[in-house]
Amino acid sequence: MTVEQSVKGDHPVNPAVDLVSGEFWGRNPHDELAWMRENAPVYWDGRVWGIASHADLKTVSLHPELFCNGGGIRPDNGPVAQMIDRDGAEHKRRRNMVNRGFTPRRLTDSVDRINEICNQLVDAVIERGECDAVRDLAAWLPMHVIGDMLGFPEAERGSLMQWSDDLMCALDGKPESVAQATTAYVGFREFCLEAIEDRRRTPGEDLLSLLIAGGTDGDEVNIEDVIHDALLILIGGDETTRHVISGGLYQVLRNPAAKQALIEDPDRIPCAVEEMLRWVSPIKNMARTVVEDTELSGQRLEAGDKLLLLYPSANRDAAVFADPFRFDIARSPNDHVAFGIGTHFCLGNNLARLELRCFFETVLRRLPDMELVDETEPAYRPANFVSGYESMPVTFSPRSG
């Protein structure tokens, strides 16, 4: 236990539970999460409270007056200038600025482009008969979609991928990783400042232009806010969706009956996508700060304490999901919380669902005999926030387009 750690809580202690570390999340910590749900669903791990049950996660998320975002969404850092670190009217104002980029109409308009990207990704590998499903397919679909939405040029997508990866890899809870994150942030910031200047000269309909235009109250827009919200949208959009694509694909490929069912009846894909979201839960946790002393499931929480909402744990809670450790493409109902719940409910949830549907429709249609090279579960990235597979080699019959 380090000096900053303290003792709180009236519950048994499990030394394997280390909610802030990259190692803990850089694998599948379902044994520990199951132990928490069973023995200490509101668990103090020495630095932060872990909220393990579906019911408590919902209670915390739906009571922002008691559990706020203003202390920042990471357990080991304070707030930055992004909308998700704001509460109340200020949060609403910031969210409304970009809401219009996510309307059902905008989504319908983007279906053709998303299908085009999916097909281009398949075109690039189909003659080889093998590829890395993470590096060649899963990572690029959301990066191109979100790059298009923000209005970032295609030529810059490689740099954006690098910065985004470096920022996520740096979230392993180790102090030395701060330097890596700082370099990536400086690179993104410079790039973004240029893009902002460009958009001021020639505004468009893209999300960056919406952020620069500000709300309807005529206030001066704060450039740091714009940069942080652009980064939130970039990382929120690309690091998450890619892990659901790769984690969902892994489950489908190791379950031939499920794969065949989806090939024969693609209308079942949207339901399967919900199960992939539940199963993968790529955002491992989000922090809240206790506003005033209160009680939750028998534990005394003090003002200023940080809580971590443990999405992968809530999504395997047997109180809500029958046979929660079974991947079931037909699961219904499926009340998963992979996108959170309440005022900060994921802004991009419908976009992510659309990308996932398009991806599985295209890949299962064009590469129906895709197989895993190795059935062993691929290694996770040791990051304490958003985590998933780093690499997943697959093979399929080579074809000429």
Ligand code: HEM
């Ligand atoms: C599978 C993909 C995704 C997952 C699992 C996911 C998950 C989440 C979660 C758990 C939250 C926090 C909810 C809460 O605190 O209650 C969130 C917020 C957010 N997400 Fe997503 N997300 C995904 C895709 C996207 C995409 C594609 C975008 C944008 C293009 C996006 C943008 C955002 C933004 C801006 C917020 C903050 C909203 C606010 O503070 O009001 N996300 N997301």
